Amino acid sequence: xxxxxxxxxxxxxLSKSDRLGDIFNPAQGEKIxxxxxANKRDVDAAIESALNVKQKWASTPxxxxxxxxxxxxxxxxxxxxxxxxxxTEEHGKILSDSQGSITRGMEVVEFACGIPHLLKGExxxxxxSEIDSWSMRQPLGISVGISPFNFPxxxxxxxxxxxxxxxxxxxxxxxEKDPTVPMMLAELLTEAGLPDGVFNVIxxxxxxxxxLITNPHVDSVSFVxxxxxxxxxxxxxxxxxxxxxxxxxxxxxxxxxxxADLDQVVDGLMGAGYGSAGERCMALSVAVAVGDxxxxxxxxLTPRVQSLKVGxxxxxxxxMGPVISKQxxxxxxxxxxxGVEEGAQLIVDGRPISLQGYENGYFIGGCLxxxxxxxxxxxxxxxxxxxxxxxxxxxxDDALEMLNNHEFGNGxxxxxxxxxxxxxxxxxxxxxxxxxxxxxxxxxxxxSFGGWKRSLFGDHAMHGMEGVRFFTRLKTVTSRWPTGxxxxxxxxxxxxx
Ligand code: NAD
Numbered sequence: 349x350x351x352x353x354x355x356x357x358x359x360x361x362l363s364k365s366d367r368l369g370d371i372f373n374p375a376q377g378e379k380i381x382x383x384x385x386a387n388k389r390d391v392d393a394a395i396e397s398a399l400n401v402k403q404k405w406a407s408t409p410x411x412x413x414x415x416x417x418x419x420x421x422x423x424x425x426x427x428x429x430x431x432x433x434x435x436t437e438e439h440g441k442i443l444s445d446s447q448g449s450i451t452r453g454m455e456v457v458e459f460a461c462g463i464p465h466l467l468k469g470e471x472x473x474x475x476x477s478e479i480d481s482w483s484m485r486q487p488l489g490i491s492v493g494i495s496p497f498n499f500p501x502x503x504x505x506x507x508x509x510x511x512x513x514x515x516x517x518x519x520x521x522x523x524e525k526d527p528t529v530p531m532m533l534a535e536l537l538t539e540a541g542l543p544d545g546v547f548n549v550i551x552x553x554x555x556x557x558x559x560l561i562t563n564p565h566v567d568s569v570s571f572v573x574x575x576x577x578x579x580x581x582x583x584x585x586x587x588x589x590x591x592x593x594x595x596x597x598x599x600x601x602x603x604x605x606x607x608a609d610l611d612q613v614v615d616g617l618m619g620a621g622y623g624s625a626g627e628r629c630m631a632l633s634v635a636v637a638v639g640d641x642x643x644x645x646x647x648x649l650t651p652r653v654q655s656l657k658v659g660x661x662x663x664x665x666x667x668m669g670p671v672i673s674k675q676x677x678x679x680x681x682x683x684x685x686x687g688v689e690e691g692a693q694l695i696v697d698g699r700p701i702s703l704q705g706y707e708n709g710y711f712i713g714g715c716l717x718x719x720x721x722x723x724x725x726x727x728x729x730x731x732x733x734x735x736x737x738x739x740x741x742x743x744x745d746d747a748l749e750m751l752n753n754h755e756f757g758n759g760x761x762x763x764x765x766x767x768x769x770x771x772x773x774x775x776x777x778x779x780x781x782x783x784x785x786x787x788x789x790x791x792x793x794x795x796s797f798g799g800w801k802r803s804l805f806g807d808h809a810m811h812g813m814e815g816v817r818f819f820t821r822l823k824t825v826t827s828r829w830p831t832g833x834x835x836x837x838x839x840x841x842x843x844x845x
Contacts, residue, residue, distance in 0.1 A: 622667070
């Protein structure tokens with residue numbers, strides 16, 4: 349059985365822990381590897397490795413760091429197929445989607461290649477007589493990142509690429525469900541010329557996370573995962589004086605106005621509702637049909653959901669793969685059961701499914717509910733599976749109110765042909781990432797990714813300039829040279845006359 353260890357000091361590190369986690373191929377429902385679950389000795393080794401190199405890396409010219417990322421990008425492209433296959437094997441999503449997610453991560457690398465420009469400070473000449481002042485952004489020191497199973501390449505790259513480019517050392521604790529791709533990325537970074545110790549991977553579970561986020565040498569914590577854990581990470585890390593960005597779960601609504609192009613709406617809902625089996629934090633899980641558009645929407649959507657091609661992610665004909673684990677499959681099924689019990693109308697039932705040759709895989713077909721209401725569990729909670737709820741609302745204001753009352757505020761979108769309505773929506777919704785006639789409004793690498801409300805704890809979104817600000821500390825220097833005017837001691841705060 350293949351065993352996945354730790355990655356410390358630029359190479360594989362044999363874990364000192366005897367605890368192991370199981371890795372499955374979700375399409376087959378078979379165990380394919382084991383991952384060591386780090387203990388204190390492993391975590392201490394990663395911290396020590398980062399401490400050894402932290403000063404040197406912080407003073408390495410940003411242009412040198414940038415050139416390593418240029419090389420890293422080339423290596424990602426060279427190994428794209430290998431990375432995508434490894435991702436699909438452990439996660440289950442279709443290969444083209446795995447590639448797409450790696451590309452979205454690579455775009456953060458492209459952004460970071462411009463780090464010499466991004467780190468430029470500001471300069472003011474003569475803030476006082478012959479006194480100049482400038483600001484600069486310096487690295488924090490050691491950053492920790494904890495990532496979820498659903499994007500084992502892209503989400504770690506949101507974090508470590510910007511952190512390292514800013515001059516920090518980074519310790520990644522990837523999801524213990526699909527750790528192979530993060531380990532491959534670590535090897536590529538070494539090959540690209542990143543000094544040993546700047547990037548370490550600690551595989552593990554809560555034990556490793558708790559050791560990392562309470563360690564006195566750690567300066568910042570970036571987290572992406574479910575909301576209860578995001579909240580815990582935020583509170584625990586801030587109590588230990590870390591800078592924290594902690595992204596949580598979601599329940600993303602699409603508002604469908606009566607004037608919307610319904611073919612585009614249905615295409616958007618199919619991809620964003622069922623792509624990656626709904627296991628995306630930007631998945632659309634609620635379609636709010638405004639006015640009389642509900643019946644037409646259900647009529648067009650139903651045959652598309654019924655004919656969704658479900659199967660192993662390696663099959664190029666397949667549109668949707670399995671969910672991540674047996675446990676998660678049972679959880680998604682139980683949500684569908686709950687929806688039926690609570691009185692929602694199950695239009696398409698994806699629960700009965702059997703795929704020849706993949707009988708043990710964690711598959712569920714696309715599910716579609718109509719007449720869902722805001723009191724129902726399937727509306728309130730994040731299902732993280734291929735289950736789309738249609739809610740009907742008489743007016744735009746009712747739809748907006750419902751959306752804004754939801755505890756999550758990650759992403760949303762509106763489909764309409766009316767500019768006035770679209771503007772009112774983008775202006776008034778209490779959500780971090782907003783689309784207009786775009787199904788999944790995931791910001792590009794040079795913008796920043798982050799939700800509002802209980803979808804993000806902390807002040808900074810990820811990557812883009814928000815990332816640069818998060819991973820650096822501002823320093824402002826005010827300087828006068830001794831040839832300037834000498835006035836003796838002054839006991840009032842300096843002001844300009
Ligand atoms: P998860 O919260 O179970 O796990 C995320 C990480 O936290 C993993 O590395 C895991 O090992 C660790 N972890 C789990 N329980 C912990 C605990 N009790 N204490 C400390 N660490 C713990 O999330 P997941 O199931 O891997 O991912 C799915 C969730 O992530 C969904 O809720 C999804 O919405 C969310 N997500 C959010 C975003 C975003 O940008 N907002 C992006 C992707 C995924």
